[in-house]
Amino acid sequence: MTEKLTLSEATLKLEYYCSYQERCHSEVVDKLYLLGMKSEEIDVIVVHLLQHNFLNEERFARSFARGKHRIKSWGKTRIINELKQRHISAPNIKAALTEISEEEYQATFDALAERHWHSLTERKGQKKNKKFCDYLLRRGWESHLVYEKMKEFGSSTGSD
Template sequence: MPEKPTLAEATLKLEYYCSYQERCHQEVLDKLYQLGMKSDEIDAIVVHLLQHNFLNEERFARSFARGKHRIKSWGKIRIVNELKQRHISAPNIKAALSEIDDTEYYQIFETLAQRHWNSLTERDGQKKNKKFCDYLLRRGWESQLVYEKMKEFGSSTGSD
């Protein structure tokens, strides 16, 4: 097992770790425990990272929401759940959701729904509807949106 880094080495490592990509507090704590740091050292490093703006939970939450929505086409429900898993506070989650423009949100939903509906090869109408809904719900889209879209596609294709 590699030997434990000094406080200065660990601080430098974590500065790089946080500057490479936005991190939440939990990821930083996990990394510090992985390095074998003691709790008083961890506190000192986290305070240093906060004071020098390497670690900013609101900035992380906003960046996370923008990225997961635009790149992975996640809906708001999935984004909120993932942020909660990372112990992000409610005000920061609210700030993160404000990063998602409503027009863009519905545009991405429409594109994703259309693409997935067209990609389904299922012939049985009920099975196709279930696969369609399950896929979009898993990605965190609101059930009302998903079911309305399923009805719209189901009625437009007739007996398909």
């Protein structure tokens, strides 16, 4: 970028950036540094965005949890880790997880596990079990759920 943005230009740009999609504080700060803003200017803009409700950590966390669970079928472990990486506070992470009902969580897990189990090309045995577990654990599902489901599928399907 050849010419530096003024404070008001950068503020407008970030208002649009935040209204387009929920953002966390670290994304906003990173964007401002990319735009060549100084620390003092970044502080002023972030305060402005907070005061005018363009930036809201709890709203971001709730939206993130809902979206990643419903669209990408992530489990709570992955959602928590991703929110922590974005420096979201523990109370906001807890609030975010309330966006996913137990019934919805279990239904998503069951459907994902079923679909993945039947998509594996291995017929049966340790290799299939490992691929099944690795996939679900990578997506952030709790290990006790994954292992119970693996045992259920392993015992219920003789020829699968």
